[in-house]
Amino acid sequence: MSVKRLATVAAALLLAVTTVSVPANAAGSWQCQEGSRYWLGGTRYNIKGRPCTGSGTENVFVHIRFGAAWDSFRCPSVTYLPADQRIEALSCTLLP
Numbered sequence: 535m536s537v538k539r540l541a542t543v544a545a546a547l548l549l550a551v552t553t554v555s556v557p558a559n560a561a562g563s564w565q566c567q568e569g570s571r572y573w574l575g576g577t578r579y580n581i582k583g584r585p586c587t588g589s590g591t592e593n594v595f596v597h598i599r600f601g602a603a604w605d606s607f608r609c610p611s612v613t614y615l616p617a618d619q620r621i622e623a624l625s626c627t628l629l630p
Contacts, residue, residue: 561590579628581609596621
């Protein structure tokens with residue numbers, strides 16, 4: 535096998551492995567000092583929190599530390615608004 539062909543195969547293999555092992559928008563977590571929650575029914579809530587630190591946009595843990603909404607949630611979708619360090623999370627499940 536020529537060096538050029540070997541390098542091409544190695545580069546393709548490396549690209550395939552990194553694409554599979556690093557999914558976009560991987561799960562993460564957010565910590566917010568305070569927040570509010572809006573009940574959707576059952577154990578589902580929409581959450582707003584600020585100021586928040588963390589990362590992730592899909593399948594994320596959110597923990598509100600203080601205030602009326604203090605608790606921990608698992609959220610399928612989180613949007614971070616960096617201008618005022620807040621998050622909006624939709625259809626979150628209250629964790630036991």
